[in-house]
Amino acid sequence: MTLLASDFDFVLPPERIAHEPARPRESARLLDLSQPGQIHDRRVDALPGLLRAGDLLVVNDTRVIPAxxxxxxxxxxxxxxxxxxxxxxxxxxxxxxxxxxxxxxxxxxxxxxxxxxxxxxxxxxxxxxxxxxxxxxxxxxxxxxxxLALPPYIERPAGPTERDRQDYQTMFAQADGAVAAPTAGLHFTPALLEEARARGIGHLTVTLHVGAGTFLPMRTDTVGGHRMHPERGLLSSAAADAINRTRAGGGRIVAVGTTSLRLLETAAGEDGIVRPFDGETSLFILPGHRFRAADLLLTNFHLPRSTLFMLVCAFAGTERMKRAYAHAVETGYRFYSFGDACLLGRDGAAA
CATH class of the missing domain: 2.40.10.240 (QueA-like)
Structure with missing residues (x-):
């Protein structure tokens, strides 16, 4: 069956677009779809309690540059x-x-x-x-x-502010090179990470420099005709070893953001083993993709008809995500870079 961009369309009222982040960051809302067949309205600060000892958060440490x-x-x-x-x-x-x-x-x-x-x-x-x-x-x-190259849907008639320079940078930011922030990481604070650590939940960093192509719309309705812009990524041998040990020990890999997920899937072989990676990836994840490296995905809410909405549909199921997004719109969740988050379990996978 030919996939069309219009298959991934939904109605998003303009007032659902967030122009400022939640303060404090972990007070953002969290739509919890980590359990099959269940949906719960929570806050991001509930995240550590939704994970298990032995789980591993994989976060992107790219740093946004004034591009x-x-x-x-x-x-x-x-x-x-x-x-x-x-x-x-x-x-x-x-x-x-x-x-x-x-x-x-x-x-x-x-x-x-x-x-x-x-x-x-x-x-x-x-x-x-x-x-x-x-x-x-x-x-x-x-x-x-x-x-700062803020996304076009964030209204700044006079241009980005000094506050934006702080808000549009995650606490993990170290490696200069991103045009856009890996926005799922914006929800984290040292306190939230410390609570996760106290519960036996680990974290490590990988790097995927988000490119300017992330702002570009699809130019054709036929999804197969779209080509992703390459983005530079780095996943170290130490990170690969930690990910493989976690999975071998029964822990779950929690990809923080679609950027971390795409890099993990790029670095994972058919056997599910994650190997070191240093290069460019243009991986386009669509429904039908067999996920090899991640068990859970923490991500923000994405644009209609976007490659990122297609990715979350691939991960958690298209009809499930359409229902979840309809619920989010109806109940006032905030969308896009400065918006709220959702925690997704893989389609058909036991939690």
């Missing part, structure tokens, strides 16, 4: 969003007014002495830029010239 830049090519103004670093030191970017770019063009950035050469241009607004600054000099340039 939105404005460049000049002569008199032309070109919006640039950094997407991902490439192995040779260049950056893949998404560009507004990309039709004005040509290979070899030199871009300049107001108020700085940094420039970039267009090394390649792609259809659909993609380009490869080679910046004149590298390493710590590039980091200083971004702090000076870059802005």
């Amino acid at each position: 939105q830049l404005e460049a000049c090519r002569g008199e032309a103004r070109i919006g640039i969003t950094l997407d991902r670093p490439l192995p040779d030191g260049a950056w893949h970017v998404l560009a507004r007014n990309a039709r004005r770019l040509r290979e070899g063009d030199v871009l300049r950035f107001d108020g700085t002495d940094v420039s970039a050469i267009v090394a390649a241009r792609e259809e659909g607004g993609g380009a490869v830029l080679r910046f004149s600054a590298e390493g710590s000099a590039f980091d200083r340039f971004l702090r000076r010239a870059g802005r």
